[in-house]
């Protein structure tokens with residue numbers, strides 16, 4: 663991954679995404695105005711942080727990203743299987759729709775999602791000129807929301823999974839993510855023997871490897887180009903929010919992605 667700093671904000675970028683065609687950034691918690699548990703660049707609006715700070719953080723992020731704040735399309739992430747396709751931003755007056763996957767073909771839309779341990783999955787199709795963003799915690803991973811999003815993009819835009827560039831972003835790693843017996847048994851029920859490869863057992867308990875699980879599920883859906891960030895949120899609190907490690911008293915970092923005008927389908931027959 664490429665790490666960049668600009669006026670206090672620090673972001674990470676996948677090397678396999680072509681910057682001429684797609685803008686993307688995974689923002690660390692550095693460079694914002696939030697305080698205490700939320701320090702500093704918290705983009706979560708429903709965790710108790712000061713709304714004025716959250717607003718200022720959004721403005722800083724969008725200035726850094728190089729897109730207007732009004733270009734934002736985001737959803738209410740609910741650990742479900744709803745995938746949205748949009749060709750316009752979400753007006754600020756309009757409520758968030760529930761969903762865990764979002765796609766657009768419009769270079770004037772910035773897709774944005776919020777994370778603190780769950781897995782960000784970034785998608786770019788340089789052929790059909792589509793970007794997407796998926797949120798996968800243990801529940802989304804269980805139901806293979808990443809693979810489902812790919813399948814929906816195939817149906818909706820005619821994408822070929824083999825063309826996609828997919829990035830699996832910073833999230834809690836398989837050594838840190840302890841899960842209970844209930845989660846373990848749900849994986850065995852749904853994934854069968856495959857669960858052996860993503861859940862490890864030790865004297866301390868069961869550990870779920872969300873990175874491996876999502877990569878397997880995406881490859882199974884035909885995706886060939888996958889880049890893993892390999893950054894664990896729980897082990898790097900100086901840069902990331904971790905819901906698990908910080909026992910729920912934390913903020914949310916943001917992932918943003920949009921097509922560049924060059925990466926978008928020609929308009930007006932140009």
Ligand SMILES: [Zn+2]
Nearest residue numbers: 835838894897
């Ligand atoms: Zn870890």
